[in-house]
Amino acid sequence: MDLLRFTTAGSVDDGKSTLIGRLLYDSKSIFEDQLEAVERFSRKRGDERVDLALLTDGLRAEREQGITIDVAYRYFATPRRKFIIADTPGHIQYTRNMVTGASTANLAIILIDARKGVIEQTCRHAFLANLLRIQHVVVAVNKMDLVDFAEARFEEIKESFTNFASRLDNLVEMTFIPISALQGDNVVEKSTHMPWYQGPTLLYHLETVYVGTTENHVEARFPVQWVIRPQSGQWPDFRGFSGRVAGGVFKPGDAVTVLPSGFQSKIKEIHTSDGPLEEAYSPLSVSLLLEDEIDTSRGDMIVKSNNPPQVSQDIEAMICWFGEQPMSPRGRYVLRHTTREVQAVIKEVRYKVNINTLHKIEDDLEFRMNDIGCISVRTSAPVIFDAYAKNRITGSFILIDAGTNETVAAGMIRG
């Protein structure tokens, strides 16, 4: 993979932004004027040294308070790879912004302050990253300078996190690296303070770790976004269903079904402005032309007839609640899934998850801000979906409060 998207995670003040600043600085990815601006600001504020966290903490309020409030995206490249970084906030109040950054990442760097070890917020973020199916995790044990670069402390934290993570499923790969983001140990340069550590530096690991694609190339899925019907004599009968392939491979001649109507047809052409394509797969944006005139519009899904998704008004999902107001039992929300929007009513809260133990909570079922758990909903019209584990695009949804229009939950559909 020539592009790696990764996110930071971990509790407030564990050093996430400092680490990203250090990574950019030591890999010479900072422009001179950016560095000067950050130096100027640090000097003005009376910092002892240049605060590299300012490279991502770009909002006025973040700089005043010294914390990250919302995710910052940074872009950098080395000869080996291109990277898109999401530096997310650790504060529990801004969990929704952490999930925003993590929802499009393939790898998470979970920071742990070596003095504090694994704490609740570490577990929350690790669990969320896992729910989102980020299968590659780097556990960066930070601030090693404050624990005398002690191997014993590193091993202790490694053991306690491994213990916690053993209860998570689907983790493909987990790498522990002792670092000091402040001083640069094991970020880009190998540390001279920790001869006992034989592993890679963080950057080397990020450049070389094998990360498979998250795209699904098996079950063909095409949520219709927009119907293209030119009002011109040059394209008299053109009717293109445009969208972005969400899974599988489509070819001209393929037998397809339009859901939820169930009408069948064949693909006549895969249209792009640069000419027709032989095949289309995710994540390409194209327009499909069908052999037959079928009533199809935004919110429908074109799928290959041989392996259809589920079509149902009942969904069971893991959700993370973001709303400031608790979820109202049997409450009505707008559910947005692919290009489809339907009404949804909460049928049942199955359980919530205790973040520290990962045990189910079944006696307190009120979803408050940042709670994670399992619910079932009933929708006003059929939803066309796969399990999130199979397909991130057709397996995810958001809930919107119809009164405030705020996004109040992220949902991952169970199989």
Place this chain on the structure above:
Amino acid sequence: MPPIRSYHVSLLQQLESEALYVLRETAAQFRHPALLFSGGKDSIVMAWLARKAFHPAGLPFTLLHVDTGHNFPETLTYRDSFVEQIGARLLVASVQESIDRGRAVEEKGHRASRNKLQTVTLLDAIADQKFDACLGGGRRDEEKARAKERFFSHRNDFGQWDPKNQRPELWNLFNGRMHAGEQFRVFPLSNWTEMDVWLYIRQENIPLPSLYFSHQRQVFQRDGSWLDAETGFAQPQPEELIQQKTMRFRTIGDVTCTGAVESPAASLDDIIAEVAAARQTERGTRADDQRSESAMEDRKKEGYF
């Protein structure tokens, strides 16, 4: 066993298909969206992508140029021919008119800039035309406040951005719902870097204003940037010596606040090599960003793009 295939998608293809997806979502979720078109390279690329997204139909957006009146003549010539080439409708909202109508007050002195006034003109145009979303060519790699932007950026009924309270934006599920009078800014190029934009321009062979390529120009120096002395919009002071130099522009905006850079880069290949070796950000040439530490954030909070 069928052979294992790898479905490789290049970085530019990924960025292009993401942008097409965002443009189509914008058309689908809003009643009356506008595409902000300045004649700068990012808005050119965005308009190019919009043409692709709805091909062979026309653009479902009005192009909106917020015109400060301080244009390079090439920008206007280019704008009109580009708009004709892609077959779009163009609406020009004029800062001069806002000033004449008493909606905005011109800054005084030789450093006066119309940058801030653009916001007034933009918000008035949005209100007059009842636009509910404006597509902008802003990129997250440009500037530290832009690094915090969502694809779908909610604005209140004064057009204001509230960076401390943005909606979460999960996966590619964009929530464009709003109350009457509220608005959105949408950024299809969020994940593009300056380099990606240039590589894409080369790949697609997109025509650009000549200002982006090396040429001879009369300029004078102010606060470390080279300002144009030919159009007459920027006023050199007696001590600000006018010189002839080999220059090009890395970004194009209002003449009075867009600095040129000394460069021999005469082709796209030259520019790409130059961008790869650059040690300064492109917005370093923009006096509008240098006015204060959080100039961009402050403008966005007032309703800027």
